[in-house]
Amino acid sequence: MITLKNIIKTFDGNTVLKNISTVFEQGKTNLIIGRSGSGKTVLLKSTLGLFEVDSGEIWYNERNFTQMNQKERKVLRREVGMVFQGGALFDSISVEGNVRFPLDMFTEMSSAEKQKRVDFCLDHVNIEKQAFKLSPSEISGGMQKRVAIARAIALNPKYLFCDEPNSGLDPETATVIDQLIQTLTKEFQMTTIINTHDMNSVIEIGESVLFISHGQKEWEGTKNEILSSGNQKLEDFIFANKLYAQMKKGK
Amino acid sequence: MGFFFHIGRYFSMLARVFARPEKHKLYIRQLFHEIDNLGVNSVGIVIIISIFIGGIMTIQFAYSMANPLYPVELVGLGTRDTLLLEFSSTMLALIMAGKVGSNITSEIGTMRVTEQIDSLEIMGVNSASYLILPKIIAVVFVFPFLYIISVFFGLLGGMVTGPIAGVISIPDYISGIQWLFYPYYITFSIIKSLFFGFLVASVPAYFGYYVQGGALEVGKASTKAVVNTNILILFFDLILTRLLLT
Numbered sequence: 001m002i003t004l005k006n007i008i009k010t011f012d013g014n015t016v017l018k019n020i021s022t023v024f025e026q027g028k029t030n031l032i033i034g035r036s037g038s039g040k041t042v043l044l045k046s047t048l049g050l051f052e053v054d055s056g057e058i059w060y061n062e063r064n065f066t067q068m069n070q071k072e073r074k075v076l077r078r079e080v081g082m083v084f085q086g087g088a089l090f091d092s093i094s095v096e097g098n099v100r101f102p103l104d105m106f107t108e109m110s111s112a113e114k115q116k117r118v119d120f121c122l123d124h125v126n127i128e129k130q131a132f133k134l135s136p137s138e139i140s141g142g143m144q145k146r147v148a149i150a151r152a153i154a155l156n157p158k159y160l161f162c163d164e165p166n167s168g169l170d171p172e173t174a175t176v177i178d179q180l181i182q183t184l185t186k187e188f189q190m191t192t193i194i195n196t197h198d199m200n201s202v203i204e205i206g207e208s209v210l211f212i213s214h215g216q217k218e219w220e221g222t223k224n225e226i227l228s229s230g231n232q233k234l235e236d237f238i239f240a241n242k243l244y245a246q247m248k249k250g251k
Numbered sequence: 252m253g254f255f256f257h258i259g260r261y262f263s264m265l266a267r268v269f270a271r272p273e274k275h276k277l278y279i280r281q282l283f284h285e286i287d288n289l290g291v292n293s294v295g296i297v298i299i300i301s302i303f304i305g306g307i308m309t310i311q312f313a314y315s316m317a318n319p320l321y322p323v324e325l326v327g328l329g330t331r332d333t334l335l336l337e338f339s340s341t342m343l344a345l346i347m348a349g350k351v352g353s354n355i356t357s358e359i360g361t362m363r364v365t366e367q368i369d370s371l372e373i374m375g376v377n378s379a380s381y382l383i384l385p386k387i388i389a390v391v392f393v394f395p396f397l398y399i400i401s402v403f404f405g406l407l408g409g410m411v412t413g414p415i416a417g418v419i420s421i422p423d424y425i426s427g428i429q430w431l432f433y434p435y436y437i438t439f440s441i442i443k444s445l446f447f448g449f450l451v452a453s454v455p456a457y458f459g460y461y462v463q464g465g466a467l468e469v470g471k472a473s474t475k476a477v478v479n480t481n482i483l484i485l486f487f488d489l490i491l492t493r494l495l496l497t
Contacts, residue, residue: 045369048373050369050372050373074375074377075375077372077373077374077375078374078375080373082369082370082373084366084369084370085366086365086366088365088366088367088369088370089367090362090367090370091361091362091367101374102374104274104276104277105273105274105277105374105376106273106274106374106375161373
């Protein structure tokens with residue numbers, strides 16, 4: 001579980017996150033939604049410590065992340081997996097090299113054990129054997145995202161962060177990625193936080209949804225409650241898509 | 252942003268670069284990769300440039316020493332000392348700043364803008380150390396070898412070009428390059444090449460590591476890195492020459 005308490009973050013006098021508090025629960029897919037520029041990525045990166053918050057507290061279960069020094073944060077980050085918007089796979093190494101990298105860096109496993117873990121992770125995200133030796137540039141965008149997920153779960157993390165994991169993907173592949181993340185979240189009982197502005201993802205896997213607008217928390221709930229939230233800003237965001245407008249009208 | 256801001260950030264980056272590595276084995280593997288990528292791959296261009304410059308200098312020295320009062324050995328001596336003292340260390344470092352430096356900036360800069368560096372940080376890896384330390388050690392390690400290769404092929408270039416151009420015979424040239432030889436010149440230049448190697452790796456790494464934006468900014472950072480490295484090489488050349496040679 002990750003708890004945010006009164007998070008404020010400013011850049012050059014511009015307040016990007018305004019007093020955000022929420023709880024991301026373990027074993028659930030927690031979605032942060034909002035328009036582009038609403039502060040989703042800043043919130044995600046602040047939670048990870050890639051941006052220092054101006055005030056507020058971030059708790060990873062019983063551990064106060066904001067009070068930790070760099071050394072303690074490094075230790076905690078080994079419990080964190082992250083899937084970046086563009087995959088952020090290392091260009092210079094192969095698909096399996098990418099998944100092996102955290103194992104090489106942080107474990108004392110034997111070569112055979114590492115290979116077994118790499119196979120397990122890549123198999124879990126449905127990457128076929130013949131793609132293992134390819135470089136990231138030789139595989140499709142959807143596969144890159146799946147490899148990024150495999151790398152993120154290699155060290156068996158307690159916390160999984162995904163920054164727009166299905167951006168740039170076709171709807172079918174996007175659904176596959178969403179379902180994959182949800183399945184892994186349940187299987188490994190991770191606390192998963194996903195940044196997205198894709199309403200299909202919300203309807204598909206939004207067990208817990210946080211809507212932010214202009215850096216402010218506007219609404220919190222589940223996918224079942226979202227279409228009848230009564231929040232004007234949220235409705236403007238959702239029903240900008242005509243399909244959901246028609247769903248609301250019951251068509 | 253001010254000059255002192257960059258100086259401060261450069262040294263704080265170096266403090267992170269020289270922090271204790273997470274896993275020595277991985278760093279050593281990366282070091283061998285960088286020696287191959289940044290050093291061995293540069294040998295060809297070093298040889299080509301050195302042969303041509305050696306040949307050109309021999310012809311130019313022969314032209315400017317075309318006086319019966321000057322001993323003919325001056326042509327070989329001039330070519331040798333120019334190669335030993337300045338070309339094979341300083342000029343080569345300037346050329347390498349263009350080749351190796353821009354390579355380092357664009358590689359690290361691309362990793363920054365594609366969030367690969369963030370990815371390392373989130374894993375708990377000291378990205379500055381993992382990415383930059385092997386490059387610095389590799390370049391500092393290979394520069395003295397490149398210097399020696401450059402001197403050898405520069406002298407060879409002069410020996411081949413002189414007789415072909417009809418400006419000096421091989422025995423006169425060989426006699427010239429052996430005349431008034433001070434081994435300290437080599438020590439001096441190797442010390443310089445160690446300094447220059449450090450600059451050629453660390454300054455472009457700095458520009459790449461802190462780049463913000465996209466492909467355009469990576470390109471701009473590459474240009475800035477090469478220009479600044481060149482200025483610093485010349486500045487340190489002046490200081491080291493004053494300290495070590497006078």
